[in-house]
Amino acid sequence: MGIHTSNKQVMNMPMPYFINTPNLGIELAYTIVILIFCFLVYFKTREIYNLTKHKGMQFFRYAFIFFGLAYASRLFLYLMIFGSDNMFGFSMIRRTMMPVSNLVVAFFSTMAILYLAYSTIWKNINIEHFLTFSNIIALFVAVMAFVSRSTLTVSLIQLVLMVFAAIIIFINHKKDKKKFGTKALYLLIFALWIFSLFALESRRIMSFEFKIGFQIISLFVFIAIYYKVAKLVK
Amino acid sequence: MSKKRDRLEVIYDFLKIIQDNHNSIKPTPLLRKTNLSSQSFLEYYKELLSGGFIRDIYNKQNKKFITLTDKGFKYLGKYKTIIGFIGEFEL
Numbered sequence: 582m583g584i585h586t587s588n589k590q591v592m593n594m595p596m597p598y599f600i601n602t603p604n605l606g607i608e609l610a611y612t613i614v615i616l617i618f619c620f621l622v623y624f625k626t627r628e629i630y631n632l633t634k635h636k637g638m639q640f641f642r643y644a645f646i647f648f649g650l651a652y653a654s655r656l657f658l659y660l661m662i663f664g665s666d667n668m669f670g671f672s673m674i675r676r677t678m679m680p681v682s683n684l685v686v687a688f689f690s691t692m693a694i695l696y697l698a699y700s701t702i703w704k705n706i707n708i709e710h711f712l713t714f715s716n717i718i719a720l721f722v723a724v725m726a727f728v729s730r731s732t733l734t735v736s737l738i739q740l741v742l743m744v745f746a747a748i749i750i751f752i753n754h755k756k757d758k759k760k761f762g763t764k765a766l767y768l769l770i771f772a773l774w775i776f777s778l779f780a781l782e783s784r785r786i787m788s789f790e791f792k793i794g795f796q797i798i799s800l801f802v803f804i805a806i807y808y809k810v811a812k813l814v815k
Numbered sequence: 816m817s818k819k820r821d822r823l824e825v826i827y828d829f830l831k832i833i834q835d836n837h838n839s840i841k842p843t844p845l846l847r848k849t850n851l852s853s854q855s856f857l858e859y860y861k862e863l864l865s866g867g868f869i870r871d872i873y874n875k876q877n878k879k880f881i882t883l884t885d886k887g888f889k890y891l892g893k894y895k896t897i898i899g900f901i902g903e904f905e906l
Contacts, residue, residue: 628893629893629900632886632889632893632897633823633897635901637901637904640906641904641906700904700906701905763903763904764905810900813900814900
């Protein structure tokens with residue numbers, strides 16, 4: 582086969598994943614909606630936080646900022662994985678940026694998981710230097726993501742973190758004897774995030790309908806949390 | 816036996832006492848009414864003063880009174896919301 586191909590041959594070539602589906606639009610809308618609701622949660626609680634400087638509220642608010650940043654950087658990572666070389670100019674840039682995006686996604690999302698989990702247990706488990714502690718763990722996960730260049734590694738480490746957080750939350754819940762609803766919602770947020778990360782690498786084998794269904798559930802959870810916040814903080 | 820008041824509840828009681836005394840009270844009766852130790856009272860007083868919830872005013876005899884600021888009134892107005900939020904999200 583020669584170097585020159587006819588227009589007909591070009592038309593018959595399989596299009597890259599990124600271009601031949603409406604995935605970019607869906608991913609963009611999905612990320613923007615989650616980002617907006619995460620920031621809305623943060624800003625809606627600003628007044629009551631400024632009045633109280635309540636620690637639990639601080640961790641809760643930061644968790645949503647980190648989730649917003651994690652989803653935003655995940656979109657960037659998505660573009661790196663599925664974008665065509667034409668889109669970013671050189672594949673070299675893409676190869677350099679991919680591990681960096683992986684690192685950023687891993688850092689923000691780990692911080693989000695740790696902050697949200699700690700917001701419910703800080704009264705019972707006092708970690709004196711939580712900021713340092715959470716940064717060390719998040720940096721460790723980020724470095725692992727950078728070295729492995731795989732979102733699968735990050736999702737596996739975060740799965741272990743989630744199970745660990747779930748056990749601690751459950752033990753504390755038994756002591757508190759409060760209803761489990763909100764804590765279950767937090768665990769669902771963790772699970773949905775980890776799955777969204779896992780889905781990045783296994784997207785090619787995942788059906789379009791399954792992906793849409795999963796994204797709708799994620800959106801529903803974030804909107805439900807915002808609705809709950811907005812109802813309480815008028 | 817009544818349970819130990821948490822920080823937000825103590826602040827609420829502190830500010831509510833001032834409000835209920837026509838928004839002006841001397842430090843000594845305030846200390847008595849808050850049911851706090853002198854040490855705790857001083858800590859809360861300093862925190863609320865620096866946070867802009869209360870301020871000191873002096874009468875013609877140069878006697879000190881404690882009064883609420885707008886932020887102090889806002890805290891009292893929002894207290895139920897704050898407690899509801901913390902309870903709902905188990906913070």
